[in-house]
Amino acid sequence: MEDIILSLQNIRKSFSGIPVLNGINLTARQGEFITLLGASGCGKTTTLRIIAGLETPDEGHVLLDGQDMTAAEPNRRDVNTVFQNYALFPHMNVEANIGYGLKIRKRPKEEIREEVKKMLSLVQLTGYEKRMPSELSGGQRQRVAIARALINRPKLLLLDEPLGALDLQLRRQMQQELKRLQKKLGITFIYITHDQEEALTMSDRIAVMLDGRFQQIGTPAEVYETPKTSYVAKFVGSANIVYGTVESIQEETVVFSSTAGQESFHSRGRSFTPGQPVTLAVRGEQARLEKGAEKGLAGTVKEKSFSGGMLRVAVELSDQVEFICSRHGIDSKLEPGDKVRVVWEPEHACPVDLEEENQ
Amino acid sequence: MKHMGKKKKWFKGQVLTVLPLYLFTLLFVLGPMIYMVVLSFLTRAETWGILPELTLKNYQDIGEPIYLKTFWESIKLAVVSTLLIVAIGYPFGYFMAKLTGKWKKRVTMLLMIPFWTSSLIRLYGWIIIFRAGGVLDKLLNALHVTEEPLKLLYTYPAVVVGMVYALLPFMIFAVYSSAEKLDFSLVEAARDLGASPWKAFLTVTLKLTLPGLLSGVVLTFVPSMGLFFIADILGGNKVILVGNLIQDQLMKAHNWPFAASLSVILLALTSVMIYLYRKISGVKELEGLV
Numbered sequence: 001m002e003d004i005i006l007s008l009q010n011i012r013k014s015f016s017g018i019p020v021l022n023g024i025n026l027t028a029r030q031g032e033f034i035t036l037l038g039a040s041g042c043g044k045t046t047t048l049r050i051i052a053g054l055e056t057p058d059e060g061h062v063l064l065d066g067q068d069m070t071a072a073e074p075n076r077r078d079v080n081t082v083f084q085n086y087a088l089f090p091h092m093n094v095e096a097n098i099g100y101g102l103k104i105r106k107r108p109k110e111e112i113r114e115e116v117k118k119m120l121s122l123v124q125l126t127g128y129e130k131r132m133p134s135e136l137s138g139g140q141r142q143r144v145a146i147a148r149a150l151i152n153r154p155k156l157l158l159l160d161e162p163l164g165a166l167d168l169q170l171r172r173q174m175q176q177e178l179k180r181l182q183k184k185l186g187i188t189f190i191y192i193t194h195d196q197e198e199a200l201t202m203s204d205r206i207a208v209m210l211d212g213r214f215q216q217i218g219t220p221a222e223v224y225e226t227p228k229t230s231y232v233a234k235f236v237g238s239a240n241i242v243y244g245t246v247e248s249i250q251e252e253t254v255v256f257s258s259t260a261g262q263e264s265f266h267s268r269g270r271s272f273t274p275g276q277p278v279t280l281a282v283r284g285e286q287a288r289l290e291k292g293a294e295k296g297l298a299g300t301v302k303e304k305s306f307s308g309g310m311l312r313v314a315v316e317l318s319d320q321v322e323f324i325c326s327r328h329g330i331d332s333k334l335e336p337g338d339k340v341r342v343v344w345e346p347e348h349a350c351p352v353d354l355e356e357e358n359q
Numbered sequence: 360m361k362h363m364g365k366k367k368k369w370f371k372g373q374v375l376t377v378l379p380l381y382l383f384t385l386l387f388v389l390g391p392m393i394y395m396v397v398l399s400f401l402t403r404a405e406t407w408g409i410l411p412e413l414t415l416k417n418y419q420d421i422g423e424p425i426y427l428k429t430f431w432e433s434i435k436l437a438v439v440s441t442l443l444i445v446a447i448g449y450p451f452g453y454f455m456a457k458l459t460g461k462w463k464k465r466v467t468m469l470l471m472i473p474f475w476t477s478s479l480i481r482l483y484g485w486i487i488i489f490r491a492g493g494v495l496d497k498l499l500n501a502l503h504v505t506e507e508p509l510k511l512l513y514t515y516p517a518v519v520v521g522m523v524y525a526l527l528p529f530m531i532f533a534v535y536s537s538a539e540k541l542d543f544s545l546v547e548a549a550r551d552l553g554a555s556p557w558k559a560f561l562t563v564t565l566k567l568t569l570p571g572l573l574s575g576v577v578l579t580f581v582p583s584m585g586l587f588f589i590a591d592i593l594g595g596n597k598v599i600l601v602g603n604l605i606q607d608q609l610m611k612a613h614n615w616p617f618a619a620s621l622s623v624i625l626l627a628l629t630s631v632m633i634y635l636y637r638k639i640s641g642v643k644e645l646e647g648l649v
Contacts, residue, residue, distance in 0.1 A: 052551055053550075053551075054547050054550070054551070073550070073555075073556075074547070074550040074551050075550055075551075075552075075553045075554055075555055079551075080551055080552065081548070081551045083544055083547075083548055085542075085544060087542070087544040087545050087547070087548035088548075089545060089548070089549075089563060090545075090567070091566050091567060100549070100552050100554075100562075101552040101553050104549075104552065104553045104554045104558060104562075105553060148552065149551075149552070152552065152553065
């Protein structure tokens with residue numbers, strides 16, 4: 001395709017013998033907002049640094065705008081980064097920080113001043129030209145860092161947990177603003193976060209990372225609704241994972257059983273044979289707890305808690321797996337110690353590949 | 360009122376604790392300095408001692424070509440030594456700051472160990488190296504670089520080497536303390552924004568380590584004009600610095616007022632340098648001293 005801005009091909013990287021990236025593939029189109037989502041240490045930052053040219057991959061290729069740039073110096077790439085700690089130059093004022101990229105390119109002073117002005121109004125910091133970074137608040141520094149990267153009109157903007165240091169309210173506000181900027185400028189964003197909510201609200205596509213591999217790359221809806229692996233289901237949707245063996249198949253509905261009992265799920269295009277072990281992701285708000293039901297997985301209520309408008313009931317299934325059910329509202333007749341069965345509609349259980357964090 | 364009383368008491372306590380320090384400084388630093396300045400305006404007695412007659416003669420004497428030449432030579436030597444020290448000490452200090460914990464400790468240790476022996480003894484070591492048929496000559500002979508002895512001892516280069524050797528650690532530590540505070544992600548940010556490695560060094564690394572570099576310059580330039588014993592031991596009588604001049608006037612010619620006026624000029628030069636350092640770097644304390 002013509003509008004592919006970035007293509008990572010089988011990138012591998014290890015640091016002093018410890019593999020950090022184990023064969024990464026990713027393409028980003030013009031104007032796309034892609035989020036790399038994963039826990040700390042999964043290799044997101046290394047991926048970003050390789051795209052920026054601050055790190056060289058051991059294997060694989062980095063293609064920018066169709067050209068192989070694997071070995072190119074950072075300053076030769078049409079890519080800019082918003083660093084996690086902002087990395088504003090402490091000895092320069094806001095104007096000099098933002099204008100740095102243009103000054104390095106020896107653009108005329110007047111033009112730099114004009115461009116900086118435009119950038120400042122874009123990030124809503126008009127009038128802050130002469131301030132030093134030490135005189136700015138966290139949110140303002142963030143804006144300067146973004147303006148400093150955007151002034152170069154990169155084809156690709158890399159953002160390494162740019163909102164990580166901000167408080168929740170400011171975070172929400174900056175999320176909106178970043179999204180607005182990205183839409184307005186039409187620049188491809190590669191965004192790193194470990195916050196699944198942030199990823200779900202902002203991204204066009206999410207790449208969920210675990211141990212230097214992509215577990216799944218897809219739209220927020222895909223990743224949320226049809227997680228590929230148990231890790232994705234847990235990390236993105238906070239889903240419960242249950243295990244069992246396939247019993248029988250009727251068209252799309254597959255019945256499985258475990259020591260806790262029997263339930264069914266939708267095959268979602270996967271093929272199953274009786275006797276095959278299966279891993280399922282079931283979200284807490286889509287399962288019900290019933291006393292004296294015929295089918296379902298049997299367990300005992302362990303704990304009841306109320307948080308964020310949701311009632312959470314933790315059940316220990318007979319096969320020692322924990323299952324958390326959540327419901328709106330506070331009323332529940334269930335008490336710890338009650339024997340219950342966990343039941344759900346087949347379309348609410350999603351078969352996934354078993355993939356766990358190595359720890 | 361009660362509040363103020365408390366404050367006063369606290370203030371009193373504070374004064375009492377630091378008072379000995381102030382007295383010490385007054386007595387042993389400011390006192391001699393005032394004595395020196397006063398002395399520089401007095402008249403030398405015919406044979407020995409001072410006459411209490413005010414005069415500007417001592418300062419006028421400095422204007423004589425032979426003494427001006429000594430100042431000029433001293434400054435030249437200080438510039439050459441300082442440039443060499445910067446060339447060696449800056450990269451050394453910078454990369455030392457980039458070392459990992461274990462190696463950082465080891466290198467610091469290696470730099471500190473020589474300080475445990477007398478600097479005089481270490482200078483005599485250089486005599487053994489430099490003298491005709493000494494260690495350096497033997498080494499160069501063995502490597503077939505030179506056939507004849509170099510006769511380096513008692514030459515200008517020998518004095519420069521001695522200065523560089525004696526003062527290099529000050530530069531290294533000054534640059535190190537500055538470079539250690541440098542956040543490397545700033546250099547990466549510069550590279551990311553389009554700067555070549557050299558441009559990133561000039562606009563970010565050098566700018567942010569400038570206070571260390573400048574304080575290193577102050578710490579090496581000023582002493583290298585005054586370290587008379589280095590010029591004595593490694594330069595014979597061929598290299599005469601302001602320091603040698605002061606020592607000679609004081610110890611041999613017994614012209615105390617003239618020695619004092621020379622010292623005042625040296626002190627003034629030092630003050631100017633520190634003033635410039637503050638002006639340029641905007642830092643109050645000399646980096647690397649604490």
